[in-house]
Each structure stands twice: as C-alpha cells, then as structure tokens.
Amino acid sequence: MINKTKLSAVALFLGPSLLIIALFFFMPVIAAFAMSFTDFDIYALGNLDYLRFVAFKNYSTLLSDPLFWTAIKNTFYFVMVGGPLSVAASLAAAVLLNSKFIRFKGVFRLIYFLPVVTTHVAVAIVWRYIYHPRFGLLNYLLGFIGLGPVDWLGDPNWSMPAIILLVVWKNFGYNMVIFIAGLQNIPEELYEAASIEGASAWQQFKHITIPQLAPTTLFISVITMIGYFQLFAEPYVMTQGGPLNSTLSIVLYMYQEGFRWWNIGYSTALAFMLTIIILIGTSIQFKLQKERNG
Amino acid sequence: MAKVKKYLVLALVIFVAVITFLPFLWMVSASFMPTGASNTYPPKLFPEKFDFSHYQVLFSRLNLTRYLLNSIIISLGATFFSLFLNSMGGYAFAKFRFSKKESLFKFLLSSMIIPGQVTMLPVFLLLKNMGLINTYWAIIVPGMASIFGIFLIRQYAFSIPDSMIEAAKMDGATELQIYLKVILPLCKPILVTLGLFTFMGTWNDFLWPLIVMTDSNMYTLPVALANLSSEHVQDTEMLMAGSVITIVPVLIVFLALQKYYIKGIMMGSVKE
Numbered sequence: 001m002i003n004k005t006k007l008s009a010v011a012l013f014l015g016p017s018l019l020i021i022a023l024f025f026f027m028p029v030i031a032a033f034a035m036s037f038t039d040f041d042i043y044a045l046g047n048l049d050y051l052r053f054v055a056f057k058n059y060s061t062l063l064s065d066p067l068f069w070t071a072i073k074n075t076f077y078f079v080m081v082g083g084p085l086s087v088a089a090s091l092a093a094a095v096l097l098n099s100k101f102i103r104f105k106g107v108f109r110l111i112y113f114l115p116v117v118t119t120h121v122a123v124a125i126v127w128r129y130i131y132h133p134r135f136g137l138l139n140y141l142l143g144f145i146g147l148g149p150v151d152w153l154g155d156p157n158w159s160m161p162a163i164i165l166l167v168v169w170k171n172f173g174y175n176m177v178i179f180i181a182g183l184q185n186i187p188e189e190l191y192e193a194a195s196i197e198g199a200s201a202w203q204q205f206k207h208i209t210i211p212q213l214a215p216t217t218l219f220i221s222v223i224t225m226i227g228y229f230q231l232f233a234e235p236y237v238m239t240q241g242g243p244l245n246s247t248l249s250i251v252l253y254m255y256q257e258g259f260r261w262w263n264i265g266y267s268t269a270l271a272f273m274l275t276i277i278i279l280i281g282t283s284i285q286f287k288l289q290k291e292r293n294g
Numbered sequence: 295m296a297k298v299k300k301y302l303v304l305a306l307v308i309f310v311a312v313i314t315f316l317p318f319l320w321m322v323s324a325s326f327m328p329t330g331a332s333n334t335y336p337p338k339l340f341p342e343k344f345d346f347s348h349y350q351v352l353f354s355r356l357n358l359t360r361y362l363l364n365s366i367i368i369s370l371g372a373t374f375f376s377l378f379l380n381s382m383g384g385y386a387f388a389k390f391r392f393s394k395k396e397s398l399f400k401f402l403l404s405s406m407i408i409p410g411q412v413t414m415l416p417v418f419l420l421l422k423n424m425g426l427i428n429t430y431w432a433i434i435v436p437g438m439a440s441i442f443g444i445f446l447i448r449q450y451a452f453s454i455p456d457s458m459i460e461a462a463k464m465d466g467a468t469e470l471q472i473y474l475k476v477i478l479p480l481c482k483p484i485l486v487t488l489g490l491f492t493f494m495g496t497w498n499d500f501l502w503p504l505i506v507m508t509d510s511n512m513y514t515l516p517v518a519l520a521n522l523s524s525e526h527v528q529d530t531e532m533l534m535a536g537s538v539i540t541i542v543p544v545l546i547v548f549l550a551l552q553k554y555y556i557k558g559i560m561m562g563s564v565k566e
Contacts, residue, residue, distance in 0.1 A: 005390040009469040017383035017439035024436040026405070028413035028420070035415065038518055045419075096307055101300040111311045112320065117548045117555075119498045121516040122537035125320045125523050135333045137320055145345065164436065169314070177556055178563045219563055230409055233500045237520050251411055252499075259505055264415050271412040278409060 038268040042262035043155055058269035068270070071253040072277075074160060078249065079228045079281075082164040086224055087217065089172040094179030096210070109180070114172035120170075120233035127166045128153065128238050150228050158244035163234050163247055175220045182216035183209070218289045224283055228279050250274050300377075307449070321541075325349070325534035332530045349533035358539060360511060362519040366428070368503075368514060369496040371434045376492045377485055379439040384447025385477050389459060402441045411501075432506035432512075437496060442562070443488055449561055450484035451477065487558035490551050497544050515540040530547055 038044075039088055044051040062068045064127055093112055097105055104290065113122065130137045131152035142148040152162040195202050210217075223282075231249040241248035250270065258267030311423050317378040320339060324332040352358040353409060417436055419429075438518045454477065462472045480484070503514040513521065519536050526532060548555060 005386075005392055008468070009391045010386060010390055010432050011387035012469070013382045014474070017379040017444060020379060020435070020439040021402070021441065023420075024417055025410075025413055025441075032412050084460070088407055093310060096303065096310065098383060099303045099307075100305045102307055107305055107386055108311055111314055112359070113552075114545070115314060117494060117498075118520075118538075118541045119516050119544065120498075121500050122321075122540045123317070123494050125519065125537055128319050129324070129332070129534075130317055130320065134334075135335055135337055137316065137337050140335070149381035158352035173314075174559065177559050181560055181563075199333075216563075226407070226409070230411060236500075237523065254411060255505075259413050259418075260397075264419075267417075268412070268415055271409070271414070275408055275412055279407065282407060 018087075019214045032268040032271060035265055035273055038265045040264035043261055045264070053263070058063075058266050059273075061266065062273060064188060066070060067247055067248065068273075071248050071250045074248055075229060075231060075250045077160055078167075079225055081161075082167055083221070083224050083228050085164065085222055086168050086171055086223075087169050087175060087229075090175035091217075093172055093176045093178050094183055095205070097176070097185045098180055101275035109173075109177070112176060115170040116173045118170075121237055123170055124234050125138070125164070125216055131162055131238075145227065154243060156242075156244045157217065159239055159243060160186060163231075163238065166234060166238075167228075167231075171224075175224065178220055179213065182213050186212045199214075214289070214292070217284065222285055225281055225285065227277055229274065229281070305309055315514050321534050321537055325538050326529055329529065329530050329531055329565040332534070345531075346448070348529075348532040349539070351532060352535055353528060356522065357511075358518070358536070361513050361515050362543075363540065365497055365515045368430050368433050369493050371430060372437045372496040373489050373492045375434060375438040376440065377445055377489055379479060380443030380473075380488060381447050381478065381485060382473065383439065383444040385451050385473060385481075387444060387448040389456070390560065401443065406441050413506065414502075421506060422526075427506055428500060428509040428512050430512075433496065433499075433503055436502075437492070443492070446488050446491075446558065446561060447481065450481060454480050483554065483557070486551060487561070489518035492545065493547060494544050494555075 037053060037055055038056045039052050039057070041050075054290070087172050096102075097108055097112070102108065129135075129138075133139060133149055133151040133154065138152065139149040142150070150158055190208050190212070191204055194208060199207070230251050232251040232255065235247040235249055235252050236255075239247045241252050251274070254267050254274070256272040257263045257270060297352045320337070321382055323338070323340050326344045326346070327338070328343075328347075331345075332338065387395065421427055421432050421435075427436065444531070458476060458480075462476050467475070468512045497512075497514075498516065500520065503517045504520070507513055507517060510518075510521070519533075519540050522536055524534050
C-alpha cells in the first residue's frame with residue numbers, strides 16, 4: 001500500500017505554480033480562442049458593450065487578406081530555408097568540433113556558442129550595420145571574392161536571405177551542443193568496422209552518423225521549426241517588415257494588428273492560425289521520420 | 295594525407311570561429327570610435343584612438359542607467375520567484391503521490407506546443423485590469439512559473455533517493471521543512487541552471503517588455519535599445535555602445551556559469 005501525500009501538501013506545493021500557469025497560460029489561451037470570434041477592437045477596449053460575436057468573420061477576412069498571405073509566405077520561406085540551413089550548420093559545426101584533430105575544443109565550443117546567449121535586439125542592430133550596402137563588413141568581405149555589393153536590407157529579394165543568415169549565425173551553436181552529445185553516443189566500433197571495410201569518411205557520415213543521429217535530428221528539427229515560426233525581433237528591429245513587406249512575419253503582423261491598431265479579435269484569429277500551422281508542421285515532421293524508419 | 299586533413303579541419307574550425315566572433319569584435323571596436331568613424335570604406339576593425347564619449351552620453355543624457363536598473367530588477371525578480379514556484383512544483387511532480395499525477399503532467403507537457411504569442415492579448419488585458427501595466431510585475435508575474443521549469447526540476451528531483459525523504463519524515467520534519475532543508479540544497483545544480491535560463495531569458499526578451507512597458511521610464515535595455523536605434527539611425531558608434539552595454543551583463547553571467555547552461559540544454563533535449 002503506497003502512502004498518498006496529504007492533499008494539503010499537494011495543494012501547497014503545486015498550487016502556486018499551477019495557479020500562475022492557469023491564470024497566465026491556459027485561461028488566456030481559452031480567452032484568445034473566444035476573442036477570435038468577436039470584433040474586439042479599440043472601441044470595445046474602452047467599453048465592452050461594443051463587443052459583438054461575429055462567428056468566423058475574422059478567419060474568413062484573414063483568408064482574403066493579402067497581407068496575411070504575404071506574412072504566411074515570408075514565414076514559410078524563413079522556416080523552410082532557414083530551418084534546414086540552421087540544422088545543417090549545427091550538424092557541420094558539431095562534426096567539425098568532434099574531430100579528433102582538434103585541441104582546445106572547449107574554447108571553440110564557447111566561441112561558437114556566444115551568439116546564442118546574446119540579446120536578439122543588440123545582435124540585430126549590429127548586423128544592420130554589417131549589412132550596410134556601402135560601409136558594411138559583409139559587402140567588403142564579399143568584394144574580395146568578386147561578389148556584390150548587395151543591398152541586403154534594402155532589396156526585397158535579399159532582405160529575407162539576410163535575416164536567415166543572421167539567424168543561422170545566432171542559433172547554430174545551440175543545436176550544435178545537442179548534436180555533439182548525440183555524436184558522442186555513437187559507438188566507436190561502428191566507425192572502426194566501417195574503416196576496416198574501406199568506407200570513406202563521407203560514406204561513414206552518410207551510413208553511420210546520419211542514421212544514428214536520427215532521433216536527435218528529429219528533436220532538433222521540431223524545436224527549430226516551432227521557434228522559427230515565431231520570428232519577430234529580427235524583422236522588427238532590422239526592417240520593420242519591409243522593404244515592400246518582404247520580411248513581414250506572422251508574429252510581426254499579429255503584433256501590428258493587435259498592439260498597434262488594437263484589432264484584438266483579428267489578431268487573436270491570426271494567433272490561432274499560427275498555432276494550427278505549428279501543429280500541422282510538427283505532425284508532418286513526426287510522420288516523415290516514421291516513414292523513413294520504415 | 296592525414297596531415298593535410300588535419301590542417302584542413304583545423305583551418306575550418308578557426309574560420310568558423312572568426313566568422314562567429316567578427317560581429318562582436320566590430321561591435322566593440324565601433325563603440326569606441328569617434329562619431330562617424332565607423333562609416334568608412336574600407337571598414338575599420340580597430341579604432342585609431344579610443345573615444346569613450348558614447349558611453350558617457352548614453353549614461354548621462356539618454357537615461358541608460360535607469361534601463362539597466364530596470365533590466366536588473368526585472369531579471370533578478372523573475373529568477374527569484376520562478377526558482378521557488380517551479381522547484382516546489384517540480385519536486386511535487388517527482389516525489390509526491392497523488393491521483394492523476396502522471397496525466398496532469400502529460401497534459402502540461404503537451405500544451406507546450408501552443409505558441410506563447412496566443413496568450414499575449416488576453417494576458418495584456420488581464421494585467422491592465424490588475425493595474426500592473428508599466429510596473430515590474432507585468433513581466434515578473436506571468437513568468438513566475440513555467441511548464442519547462444517544472445519539467446527541468448522534476449527530471450532532476452527523480453534522482454533524489456526516497457530514503458532521504460523518508461528519513462527526514464521519521465525525524466518529524468514537515469513537508470515544508472523537507473523541501474527547504476533537504477530538497478533545495480540537493481537541487482542546487484539544477485536551480486543554478488534554471489536560474490540562469492530564467493535570468494538570461496528575461497534579460498534578452500523583447501516582445502513582452504515591448505508590449506507591457508509603454509512608459510519610457512520602464513523600458514528594459516532591449517526595448518530602450520530598439521527605440522534608440524529607430525531615433526538615432528545615423529549614430530552607429532553610439533548604438534554599438536548601447537549594444538555592448540546590453541550584451542555584456544548576460545555574457546558575464548553566462549561565462550561564469552556556462553557549465554550549468556549546457557547541462558540544462560542537454561536535460562531539455564532528453565525526452566522521456
């Protein structure tokens with residue numbers, strides 16, 4: 001017979017944290033869902049009598065709102081290109097640092113990790129100048145190999161690649177740390193056996209490293225994707241969503257609608273669209289992984 | 295052949311390190327250059343002479359002391375409360391026995407997939423009704439407990455042997471005494487990790503402070519910096535100084551405790 005903990009103790013220990021989570025997470029989620037079916041706006045904010053139930057109107061307006069589709073397109077561009085690039089950069093850095101040729105691994109790991117812990121806003125401001133078309137460091141360096149100059153943040157074709165480049169630079173260290181741990185869990189014998197049979201480094205990477213890392217890669221891909229769908233600070237600071245809305249992300253659009261124009265009903269509908277997209281994206285990734293494992 | 299490979303790998307590792315470090319180097323250098331000196335072609339990586347005036351202006355004329363103080367108070371406050379609430383919750387989920395415990399925890403974990411942005415407007419309205427907008431509490435209170443924090447503590451608290459808790463009970467300790475005298479001291483490493491995550495997360499956060507701090511006296515450093523950057527686009531050197539001031543405190547904290555941070559990432563990435 002297992003002794004149950006006294007109910008008063010359970011309430012004392014779990015009560016405070018669950019109360020906070022209920023009050024500031026679960027109830028707001030429900031409230032937001034309810035609001036997304038109303039025309040909650042700046043007038044209703046002043047006087048709730050103006051609040052009306054509009055059923056699916058916010059959602060149907062969204063679907064015919066060109067800016068919504070622009071935000072969707074931009075965010076997907078960012079997630080589909082930036083996500084895989086990020087994961088690939090992390091994996092490459094992890095394999096590199098895991099090499100037996102490298103000494104002072106801790107120092108390099110620390111340097112690679114520094115961008116992860118620095119403030120988004122500060123980094124975005126610094127990169128805004130690195131991307132400067134005339135005086136920026138990047139165009140200067142590209143000049144050596146005969147490229148450019150590119151108007152990174154001023155040209156709608158280059159603005160999103162510029163944000164992707166910055167975000168890959170900022171984040172690769174995080175997933176790299178997880179990949180390094182994954183690499184160290186792969187049994188050394190697998191590689192020894194493969195080299196005896198004459199497998200090249202690339203073959204070993206393809207047939208041992210990649211399959212062995214599959215669970216780690218799935219985890220990393222999912223958290224990276226979820227995080228990247230929430231792109232906000234970088235376009236807010238660097239481009240304000242421009243030029244020509246080329247970097248307007250879903251969350252940035254949501255912020256503008258909700259907190260600049262106080263279209264609260266509309267903005268919460270946007271938030272739920274984002275949630276649905278993230279849920280679909282996550283389940284697709286799990287499904288793909290399952291199929292690959294046969 | 296092996297030697298060629300060795301130098302190739304080494305060159306690559308150093309190349310990546312340089313790329314990673316270059317923006318930081320440029321930021322710090324530019325912050326010490328006289329106004330306008332960083333906007334030259336070719337770009338300069340080091341200042342010709344050191345000019346501290348941007349830092350002076352930021353602290354004297356542009357109220358940066360106040361923002362720095364705001365950031366420190368909010369980050370420390372959030373860290374303090376979140377350590378208490380999450381450790382109590384996490385410990386209860388690991389060691390208490392009550393019905394529906396596992397299903398409650400699973401429910402919490404699965405809800406983590408909902409992006410936090412969904413809650414922003416309702417939480418803003420709630421805080422507004424509570425009169426907390428433009429107070430430190432607007433950031434501290436919603437962050438006092440988190441599912442991730444509870445999860446982290448729970449994973450760690452599993453490793454505490456039941457016998458220690460039983461022994462304390464035999465000695466007549468109450469649940470609260472056990473938590474304070476046995477559990478908290480044993481959880482020190484994970485508390486450092488969670489504290490570090492909370493502190494750095496709160497310090498670096500931008501979207502939430504941007505929303506709840508509309509009075510410029512209450513800005514945190516990132517909000518103040520973003521604001522400054524739209525008002526003083528041309529003052530590159532001063533903005534770099536502002537960036538340095540924003541980044542340096544978190545970097546110091548991180549460098550001092552990086553071991554705990556890495557451990558936390560590993561624990562967060564271990565699924566059940």
